[in-house]
Amino acid sequence: MNRLRPRRGSLARSIVVLTTAVAALAVALTGLVAWQSAAHAAERRERDQLARQATVLSRLPVLSETLFNGAQALGGPNGVELAVISADGKAGGGATPAVGLAVKAALLAGEPVSTTAVQGGQEVLLVGRPGVGGGAVVLTEPYAVVTRNTNEIRRSVVVPLVVGMLGAALAGALMARRIARPLVKAARVAHRLADGERGVPAPVGGPRETQEIGRALNVLDAALARSENRQREFLLSVSHDLRTPLTALQGYAEALADGLIEAERLPEVGGVLADETRRLDRFLADLLDLARLEADGFRLDVAPADLGAVVAEAAAFWAGPGARAGVELRVERPRAPVVVETDAFRVRQLVDGLVQNALRVTPGGAPVVLAVRAAPDGGAEVQVRDGGPGLTEDDVRVAFDSGALHARYRDTRPVGSGLGLALAHRLAGRLGGTLRVEGHGPEGGACFTAALPRTPGPA
Incomplete structure (x- = not known):
């Protein structure tokens, strides 16, 4: 049973590798998006906080020195700085160096401002709001605060991503186990069948x-x-x-x-x-x-053949043996030729086998009929019918199995080698057609019909 052990390249391993790879790709894409989104989210959060503070300050009725005295308390640990712009354009406060002419003009025109600037040699966030009584309020915060918050967000995302990838790998392993288990069992059953065991039940569970x-x-x-x-x-x-x-x-x-x-x-x-x-x-x-x-090397000599002529030749040959057995041999063929692309010699071999089988079981005074007709699909059908005892439904099911009818009737009917019908069936297949049997035809006995195509395909 060593051949059944999981080994490199097994389905279970492939599923685990595939699910892990898919999970890793998903984690990588998610991480990339989260990595980029973290900076935007951190900056947006800081700007929103500055905007709320600036809005509150801008609604004070008078923008006075009191604001400068509370600037440090307002800034707190984040280093927020404040600047007040009077109605005549004069600015004062710790954030004054970051207030440029464009910012001042926009605020005095009544427009809010949210941008970045340089203050004390470092980049800062700048948010300004026009005052209700004229002038404006400006708040700045070092951009380093945004960077620090961004790093915290990114660190908080790494752990869930890693956990997600590990969870996907575990789920892949469980799925692989569930899929591979019945396959391994099925493989064991197949090996036991190959070793000659029979009656080995295969599992039918799983997907x-x-x-x-x-x-x-x-x-x-x-x-x-x-x-x-x-x-x-x-x-x-x-x-x-x-x-x-x-x-x-x-x-x-x-x-x-x-x-x-x-x-x-x-x-x-x-x-x-x-x-x-x-x-x-x-x-x-x-x-x-x-x-x-x-054998694969079986050869056909394919050429246009008139099946009516082939059947007539066969009837002429078997007329003597039929007469000696007291059997009436009849031929049914249309006036027009029935021509198909086939091997006429092999068709004659097929007809001879069926006629010989029919003569063997047909009693004296009963007929054997050889018939040929064109098929609607452009092919042709050749029939051999007899007036013998016929076949049961169970006989029909095994009629073309080598020796099946021979073993069943050798003590009650005249039999041959037991291979004739198997030969005829396989020969019809080699000619690209089919051979079917009815247990009781028009004459009362068995009816064998060989359906041949217009041109033979692969056997």
């Missing part, structure tokens, strides 16, 4: 996507179990079908070697041996054909 993974693994588990059961049944069927002719061959060969076969029976024994070897050859040929159809 919707991980629930889908769990459900998909459960479906895969069931599908693997069904497939392996069918493969097991198929191998049992194959071994049974191989053992029967091999037993006959071995028995007759030993009898011949021991001289137990009379001379007059030699032709009969030779015929039996020939029949059994043909059965083995047919069975092995079907296995090889099925393997070739599964």
Whole structure:
């Protein structure tokens, strides 16, 4: 289980790194905005305080020396200085050096002033208000106070930002744990399935996507179990079908070697041996054909082909075997050619397999019909219908599984190798089409329909 341990590059680690990176970016942007906003906020606060004080002072009925005597008390620890401008333009007080001509003119014109100036060699905030009885009041404060307040605000912002980033990283770790836990469990289930275990329940909890993974693994588990059961049944069927002719061959060969076969029976024994070897050859040929159809290198010789002519040729070939079995072979084809781009040889191979299967199960006096017609989409459909016993709904579901019907009916119906329908189904897919089956067609027996496209696509 070492392969399941969290390691570098894991989903959980990636989620933690991603959420932390996003949080760090958000913190950086927030910090940058807060850093810039702190200076503006501190300056605005100091200006508002100076403006309120100047407004109060400007409303005094008489701007006199009393204001100068209280200037220091008014300034307090922040170093606020005061200047009084009389109606005739004369200024006095500690803030007088900061009062320029432009400030004085604006105040005497009745306009409030809020700006910066230089006083005693340092930058100061300057706020002035016109007096109600004429003249004006000016207050100044060192800009260093704003800088100090700005630094305090910035220091107070750093801790929440760091806490926020740590909280985001913790939230990312918890989220990663919640997401990764069902994925790790699903991975364990997948490895157990790969090791050959079956019936292993996958977790279906957590987010919707991980629930889908769990459900998909459960479906895969069931599908693997069904497939392996069918493969097991198929191998049992194959071994049974191989053992029967091999037993006959071995028995007759030993009898011949021991001289137990009379001379007059030699032709009969030779015929039996020939029949059994043909059965083995047919069975092995079907296995090889099925393997070739599964190979990626399977080649098609695509050219325009009249499927009506292909079906007619197949009917002519199978007319003799059908007549010997007492089966009526009929052809249904339109007057106009049914031409598609396909491999005519492979289509004939497909039709031959279906007709051979139909003749095997159709009793004497019943029909086998070969039909071809154009499809609305520009393709074509080839049908092989028989008057045999047909198929049940359960038969239809497994009709194209290798050996499924063979194992089911080998003791009650004539059967072949058990691979014919699987070959036909895969061959139809290789031709770019589909093969479907109905349990009971117009003639009472099974109806197989191969739908072929106008031009074959990838198989």
